[in-house]
Amino acid sequence: MVRIIPASPKIGAEIQGVNIKTMDEATFRTVYQAFLDHIVIVIRGQDLNEEDFMAFSSRFGELKPHMTKKAHHPRYPNLMLMDNRILNTRTGEESKTASPLLIRIGNVWHTDTSYDYITAKATGMYAINVPSVGGDTLFSNSYAAYDALPSGLKQKLEGRSASHIYGGRLKRQQERMEDSERGRAPAIHPMTPTHPETGRKSLYFNDGQIMSILGLEQAQSDALIADLAQRTASPDGDYRHKWQKGDVVLWDNRCSIHCATGDYPANERRTNWRSTIMDFGWQAQRSSLQARSA
Ligand code: SIN
Numbered sequence: 001m002v003r004i005i006p007a008s009p010k011i012g013a014e015i016q017g018v019n020i021k022t023m024d025e026a027t028f029r030t031v032y033q034a035f036l037d038h039i040v041i042v043i044r045g046q047d048l049n050e051e052d053f054m055a056f057s058s059r060f061g062e063l064k065p066h067m068t069k070k071a072h073h074p075r076y077p078n079l080m081l082m083d084n085r086i087l088n089t090r091t092g093e094e095s096k097t098a099s100p101l102l103i104r105i106g107n108v109w110h111t112d113t114s115y116d117y118i119t120a121k122a123t124g125m126y127a128i129n130v131p132s133v134g135g136d137t138l139f140s141n142s143y144a145a146y147d148a149l150p151s152g153l154k155q156k157l158e159g160r161s162a163s164h165i166y167g168g169r170l171k172r173q174q175e176r177m178e179d180s181e182r183g184r185a186p187a188i189h190p191m192t193p194t195h196p197e198t199g200r201k202s203l204y205f206n207d208g209q210i211m212s213i214l215g216l217e218q219a220q221s222d223a224l225i226a227d228l229a230q231r232t233a234s235p236d237g238d239y240r241h242k243w244q245k246g247d248v249v250l251w252d253n254r255c256s257i258h259c260a261t262g263d264y265p266a267n268e269r270r271t272n273w274r275s276t277i278m279d280f281g282w283q284a285q286r287s288s289l290q291a292r293s294a
Contacts, residue, residue, distance in 0.1 A: 002027060004034045011141040011256060012239035013038035020046050020056045020248060028059055035060070035122070036198055040139050040251040044244055048126055050076045050273060053248070057124040057275035060250065064120075064278050067113070067166055073273065080274040083129075098266045106260030109140070109233045111253045113276060114206040115166035117187045121279030124250040127243045129271035134264035138237030142202040142255045145232050146192060149203065156224075157191045157203075164189060164209045186211060195254050196279075202255040205232050232257060254279065 003016040013034050018027060020043060035041050048056075054076060057063055063078040070088045073079040081089050082105075084098035113120040125137075149157070163186035191213065193204050207229045213221040237259065241249055251258060264270060 002030050004030075004038070006038065007040070007042060007241075008239040010144050010238040011038065011139050012040040012042065012241070014042045014044065016044075018043055020048060021052050023056075032060070035250065035252060039141060039143075039256045040239060040241070040249065042241065043248045045246050046126070046248050047246060048248070050079060053124070053126045053273055054078055054275060056248070057122075057250070057277055060122050060124075061277040061279065064276050066274070066276050067115070078275065080276070081271070082125075082274055083271040084269060098264075098268070098270070100266070103262045103264070103266065103270075105262075106137075106258075107262040108208045109138075109229075109237075109257045109259045110206045110208050111142070111204065111257050113253070114164040114189060114204070114209050115184065115187055119187075119189070119279050120253045120276045122250055122252055122277040124248065124275040124277065126273045127245055127247045127249075127271075128273065129269040130243045130245050131264035131268040131270050134261060135243060135270045136261045136263075137241045137243070137249070138259045138261060139239045139241065139251060140232065140234065140237045140257050142204065142232075142257060143195075143200050144238070145205070145257075146201050146203040149231070153227075154192070160191045160213055160215060161188050162191050162204075162213045163187070163211045164206055165211050166209070188214065193254070198255070200255070203228070203232065204254075205229075205257070207233065233259075 001017050005014045005016065007013055015031055015034055018031065023031070031041065050073065054063060065072055065077040066080050069090065071080045071082060072089055073081040074089050084102045085094050087093040087095060087099055112123045165186045166184050189204055191204055192201050194201055205228050210225055212218060213224055216224065
């Protein structure tokens with residue numbers, strides 16, 4: 001029997017009693033509804049190969065290779081191979097201990113791929129090697145972040161959009177980029193979008209990659225970005241996921257932010273596969289913004 005157990009008051013649920021490899025359509029519908037209701041779903045104890053994990057992820061939507069080519073799985077580009085010792089998956093370049101740069105990847109509150117015009121609806125991760133301590137992932141609910149804004153600030157953000165760029169203001173992400181990945185045009189996204197499936201409003205904010213809020217002087221925009229960063233980043237988030245080998249965690253990027261804590265021993269290995277699931281549901285909202293800002 002499928003059981004859905006909330007992981008915290010604001011976000012996350014563990015789904016028990018499912019086997020990802022054999023899940024029928026009716027069970028998947030329950031899992032999908034839990035994803036919409038709880039934003040982050042956790043399914044523990046799975047024994048998957050790459051194709052099993054891709055097949056499960058693609059039940060949520062179309063998969064896409066991540067921009068960072070150095071992290072593509074060598075045989076399955078729709079997956080990222082996130083391993084703290086593999087510096088470049090295509091050349092096979094490795095370091096003997098965990099790379100300090102890779103330990104800190106994802107260690108900022110963010111939503112995935114806001115630098116793309118069509119963003120990631122969801123991200124899935126499967127844990128292969130888990131450090132003995134640390135290496136957790138924190139999640140926060142962006143519907144709640146929107147609801148908690150003072151009404152004056154909600155009004156100020158209503159109808160506004162912001163530009164997001166790959167690499168953004170994050171030095172360590174820029175260091176991972178290849179020349180062909182630089183110089184992309186910014187993507188424009190609404191700051192308080194309506195979720196296409198739940199109809200709820202959220203605060204769409206990505207601290208590392210948001211560059212400016214359209215229609216404001218740069219100084220005003222910088223001040224507002226700094227204010228929103230304070231409001232959205234909290235030391236522990238709303239839910240802390242402590243990974244176990246065999247965990248599948250899948251989150252909704254349209255209404256949450258996450259942050260990798262990165263605080264594990266450098267002599268231990270952390271390895272995950274990660275899938276990027278596309279969102280075509282916001283295209284209409286975004287087309288009109290893109291046209292207005294052109
Ligand atoms: C991510 O930031 O997308 C990955 C999170 C993690 O490595 O814990």
